[in-house]
Amino acid sequence: GAVVSQHPSRVICKSGTSVKIECRSLDFQATTMFWYRQFPKQSLMLMATSNEGSKATYEQGVEKDKFLINHASLTLSTLTVTSAHPEDSSFYICSARGGTARRNGYTFGSGTRLTVV
């Protein structure tokens, strides 16, 4: 089956620093990946769509300079939270669409718990 690996699972950083989160499709090529943000006991909020070899498409209200997305290969997309602040603390999840998952669903990573102190 399709597997998406997300790292790190947890990260604590100081205000003002940047944090990079990786999302890898392990056994399929993902032409499109998605980045979500989730608050406790709430649903997933789509932040951006990451397309291999081109610029990401950001949802309304998401700062592209704040949340940098790079999808340089068919198996890796990265989300960098720049100049992080405490309000950026959240659960970030990626998902991938491609291979056998393309029609039947999206495979999600296990998420990254970001805490900015």
Added chain:
Amino acid sequence: TQLLEQSPQFLSIQEGENLTVYCNSSSVFSSLQWYRQEPGEGPVLLVTVVTGGEVKKLKRLTFQFGDARKDSSLHITAAQTGDTGLYLCAGVNTNAGKSTFGDGTTLTVKP
């Protein structure tokens, strides 16, 4: 913007009881998916329904896609404590290339 309304938002029941979660929209979707998410983990796909009126069963879980492909329901029979989690429906728009998620239903099954 396609919106999915999921109800109820929170549900707390005793083990052995039955429950139904609803997912409604005014938009038509190419397909609809149900996910279950445990705390600190990513959502895990339970089922995809594609055809209007389709019914799929997964052990004690029954999923139905509305005839007009605008709504769906998830019915759990004889709930178990292991069913506890956040249930998410997601409408897929193939043309747009992305999913729209419902607000989620937090289910707690008490022993």
